[in-house]
Amino acid sequence: MTEHVHRDDLGARLGMWLFLVTEMVLFGGLFIGYSYMRYRYPAEFHHGGGELNATLGIINTLVLLTSSLTVVLAIVAVQRAEKKRAMVFLGTTLGLGLVFLVIKGFEWSAKFHHGLYPNSHHLSTLPPGEQVFYGLYFTMTGLHGVHVIVGLGVLSVMLWWVATDRVRQDRYVHLENSGLYWHLVDVIWIFLLPLFYLAA
Amino acid sequence: MSEHAEHSSEHAEHPGYGTFIKIWVILVVLTGCLVGVSHLGQTAAVWGLLTLTPLKAGLVFYYFMHLKYEGPLFKVVVLVTLGTLLIFFALLFSDVAFR
Numbered sequence: 001m002t003e004h005v006h007r008d009d010l011g012a013r014l015g016m017w018l019f020l021v022t023e024m025v026l027f028g029g030l031f032i033g034y035s036y037m038r039y040r041y042p043a044e045f046h047h048g049g050g051e052l053n054a055t056l057g058i059i060n061t062l063v064l065l066t067s068s069l070t071v072v073l074a075i076v077a078v079q080r081a082e083k084k085r086a087m088v089f090l091g092t093t094l095g096l097g098l099v100f101l102v103i104k105g106f107e108w109s110a111k112f113h114h115g116l117y118p119n120s121h122h123l124s125t126l127p128p129g130e131q132v133f134y135g136l137y138f139t140m141t142g143l144h145g146v147h148v149i150v151g152l153g154v155l156s157v158m159l160w161w162v163a164t165d166r167v168r169q170d171r172y173v174h175l176e177n178s179g180l181y182w183h184l185v186d187v188i189w190i191f192l193l194p195l196f197y198l199a200a
Numbered sequence: 201m202s203e204h205a206e207h208s209s210e211h212a213e214h215p216g217y218g219t220f221i222k223i224w225v226i227l228v229v230l231t232g233c234l235v236g237v238s239h240l241g242q243t244a245a246v247w248g249l250l251t252l253t254p255l256k257a258g259l260v261f262y263y264f265m266h267l268k269y270e271g272p273l274f275k276v277v278v279l280v281t282l283g284t285l286l287i288f289f290a291l292l293f294s295d296v297a298f299r
Binding site for chain 2: 018024025036039072179183
């Protein structure tokens, strides 16, 4: 007797894409807001960008790009039933995600030490354009950071599911969808790098 | 049995490790170019931002997110979203331009 299990991988991926589309609109709105404010305060944005640590931004870009690669390689490994390799790739992604957050933490704490944090007294003494710049900087990199944390949580579950064969060669749409989320987080960072860190 | 055959033929179409590693190399090189042009002055930096960044995002969408291997429906969903964002962008700046 064979048990009938309903499965629709295409539908699952389409559903994930529809969710990702809402994420694109969420960040897209912030990007549009950024472009207007940069148009309005070009000098202040130029100055604000100069205050950010471009090196850390570039390192974090390479970290996220590589973590995206290892997710997609983990999917290839699962497709080929190379379980151990898939787990190594996913573990690498988790490690790189943590590295990203640690670097981000150092960067933010340096800003905090200079009195630059949302609603700080020092921030309120800066010209309006720079206040807007830092407002957008903390909002957009903060919202992105939340997405990194969520992505790490989801991918940790995937690592567990690969280990326990819940995700395997003939059943890996969950891993694909988690990967899609992680890649979108990477794409958002691809835009954040030139908009903030390379703005000077 | 037939389902199994379908699965294995689908399996044969999956790209291997090499494809994605190549894309990653291109992404790293493009990041280097983006950082490079950002030192060449404001105009070059803005052009770099407007060309290299969407190119990088496109590569991630097309290869890492497997859009290349999906049907037209997925591509349409993404394009409609990007088009909508572009319309809102155009509306905002048409308002800004005539204030």
